[in-house]
Amino acid sequence: MTKNYIALAIPGFFTFILAEYLVARWQKKQYYRFNDAVTDLSCGLGQQLIGIFLKSFLFGIYVYVYTNFAVFHFSSELIAWTVAFIGVDFCYYWWHRMSHQVNFMWALHVVHHQSEEYNFAVALRQAWFTGFTSIVFYLPLAFIGVTPGKFATMAAVSTLYQFWIHTRTVGKLGFLEWVINTPALHRVHHARNREYLDKNHGATLIVWDIIFGTYCQEQQEPLYGTVKPYGSWNPIWANFHYWRDLIEQTRHTKRFIDKIKLWFMYPGWSAEPTDAVERKDSTEIETPRIRYDTRLPIGLNLYIALHYIPTLLISTIVLFYSAAMSQFELLLTVLMMLLTVLIVGGIFEKRFWAFALEVFRLCLFSIVAVWINLQYSTVFDRYYLFTTVLFLVISAAWFTSYRKLFGISTAVLREKKC
Numbered sequence: 001m002t003k004n005y006i007a008l009a010i011p012g013f014f015t016f017i018l019a020e021y022l023v024a025r026w027q028k029k030q031y032y033r034f035n036d037a038v039t040d041l042s043c044g045l046g047q048q049l050i051g052i053f054l055k056s057f058l059f060g061i062y063v064y065v066y067t068n069f070a071v072f073h074f075s076s077e078l079i080a081w082t083v084a085f086i087g088v089d090f091c092y093y094w095w096h097r098m099s100h101q102v103n104f105m106w107a108l109h110v111v112h113h114q115s116e117e118y119n120f121a122v123a124l125r126q127a128w129f130t131g132f133t134s135i136v137f138y139l140p141l142a143f144i145g146v147t148p149g150k151f152a153t154m155a156a157v158s159t160l161y162q163f164w165i166h167t168r169t170v171g172k173l174g175f176l177e178w179v180i181n182t183p184a185l186h187r188v189h190h191a192r193n194r195e196y197l198d199k200n201h202g203a204t205l206i207v208w209d210i211i212f213g214t215y216c217q218e219q220q221e222p223l224y225g226t227v228k229p230y231g232s233w234n235p236i237w238a239n240f241h242y243w244r245d246l247i248e249q250t251r252h253t254k255r256f257i258d259k260i261k262l263w264f265m266y267p268g269w270s271a272e273p274t275d276a277v278e279r280k281d282s283t284e285i286e287t288p289r290i291r292y293d294t295r296l297p298i299g300l301n302l303y304i305a306l307h308y309i310p311t312l313l314i315s316t317i318v319l320f321y322s323a324a325m326s327q328f329e330l331l332l333t334v335l336m337m338l339l340t341v342l343i344v345g346g347i348f349e350k351r352f353w354a355f356a357l358e359v360f361r362l363c364l365f366s367i368v369a370v371w372i373n374l375q376y377s378t379v380f381d382r383y384y385l386f387t388t389v390l391f392l393v394i395s396a397a398w399f400t401s402y403r404k405l406f407g408i409s410t411a412v413l414r415e416k417k418c
């Protein structure tokens, strides 16, 4: 398996996010909202953690095809790397374009476009299951003889390149707007303005969009987000909500053939012209709308931050050391991290289930801390155990002091106790 270049770049990502936040503050602009940025990070974190299990399977398919069916073996390294770079970029373009134009593929990719902000954190807002569709588009590279190592490296380079273009702090870049993907061009891609829909699908090079007619330069300031707003901070549901919409639409479609067709048509397509939501003609697309938002007391946001930072740290450590961990340790840690990001989303929305789950999570983490101490007492000695449990007990008192926000008064709690 190749190195996880994305995990190696995590400190760099956070440095850029901090720098962009400070530049925006200095310019007296608000590019970040705490709940939105945290949800972006939760999506990215989930994608990386789920990726530990999915990547080896998907990469295995590529390796299998390359090993058994590769037609060419390039003698020149220079040619091999050039083919790998152009090949990955070309295949990405078609995968990305189809992900916007075919309903079931949009259901997977939509996660990346749900934020109504545009900043470096949005770059990390990655969908969890798009690997299942992208691998199909990349397989021709295995057939023509791009080695698995070169493919994995170039795919990582492509992902890393696309990080820096998610910013509003960089304007247009002159002639480069005709050669490579730039912040201005990718802002267009994230816009829901009518003239910007389904434009600029390229990863590194923008020439594919110019050649295949999907190129569009930034004119007016884009309105960000999807045509139909997601309206939630839940990073797990973000990966499934469009499937629910498609199932609903299928149920309401009359003819059987249209029920099937729906999944392969563009988002917003409907078989019945009377209640069709014709995407291109919708008058609602361009209306500036109130962005989805919820407010929490500063103390509760601070609580979330204090628990989110260790979540990010633990997840990063897991990404680096996943190969050295047993399947049980890996699964337990990944589930605990996913539980945490799910609860954080629920707290932002002041959901009762999030309150209940957070109390459960604090108990669970205390039990796991004791278990780690018993299993690995050399690494996790009594001092750390004491500090961790103390932190969790203080957290429980701190968190439950906000119970009224979740619709729970002390009277109700007492009633339930009896």
Ligand SMILES: [Zn+2]
Pocket (backbone or CB within 6 Å): 096, 100, 109, 112, 113, 189
């Ligand atoms: Zn996209």
Ligand SMILES: [Zn+2]
Pocket (backbone or CB within 6 Å): 112, 123, 166, 186, 190
């Ligand atoms: Zn993007």
